[in-house]
Amino acid sequence: MSSAQPHYVAIDLVKGIAILCVLLIHSQALGMENPVFVYLVNHAVPIFLVLFGLNSELWWRRRPFPDALGAWFRGRARRILVPMWAMIPVWWALVLWFRPPGISLSARLLALHALGWLRYVGTGWFITLIIQLVVVFPFMHALAHRVGRWPVLLAGLASTVVCVGLALRLMGPPLGYFGYIVLSPRFFAHVAFGMLLASWIGRLGVRTAVVSALLLVPLIALQRGVPVAGLDAYGERLMDLPLTTLLLVCAAPLAGVPVLAPALVWLGQSSYGVYVGQMITHNAFVYALGLPGLYQRLDLWLYTLILLLGGVGFVWLGEWLVGALDLAGERWRPAPVR
16 A cells, blocks of 8 residues: 655645644734634634644555554654654743743653643643544544544534533533643544545535535624524534635645745644744743733734744754754764675
């Protein structure tokens, strides 16, 4: 079975757009009530989760289960855990330097951080969540192979809807707020929908965009409390699915735009590293200036740029270190015996 995976530029473009949206979430440059923020920007992380399901299904489609489990986990560990481990000492140094209130350091916390349970790390919940989904996904793929993707999507929708409906209860003991936001079943619908998109990704077009836009209309209405109040959380969560599809269609024409397309593609392909870099940058500013002091004392568009530079700098530094280690390894590798 071939391990070659077709490359769809639209996926990278949407991931690039989504990581820029993440920066705007953390900088609050648009404001919390801006329609662009409410109906696009604030959906960035769920969009990433749909694309995670899409890319992961494309990866597994060309590899046998369970034979490829080792390659799956090795690859995801290298991509997800190594940047996380590089960030953790920086976060601990920031906490020891600034001593932010409410954070209690301990050996147990260090062990949890090393395992990916990033409690206290601001915006680190996404990393804890994605680690869970990496573990779960191969078995979702195997189940879909056995019963079909539509039953898996229906089960995922049920899981997401139940978690949304029980949000207030789940935030209480024993999960707590952090335990709830990292609860992976909240986003099983997104991952399963991404799996389904893998079958359509090469055939998305105008018809898909129209259907997605039509589905968004009632979901946005639900989010606004129209016509039934109390369903806003369901509308907000479920609109992530057609919104991602619509973005994939709309982003495709951007592939030919000079400068913009390569920049978005690079951001999309480096989005996880950029996320980790902007996360530690954001934590540093929050600890140094406090909340809401950060948003009162800085120009928020300038702060968006600072977060972007922090994310890009983290990726470049990581790539330089990897290159340096590879070079050192080559120098110290014994010469072959002739």
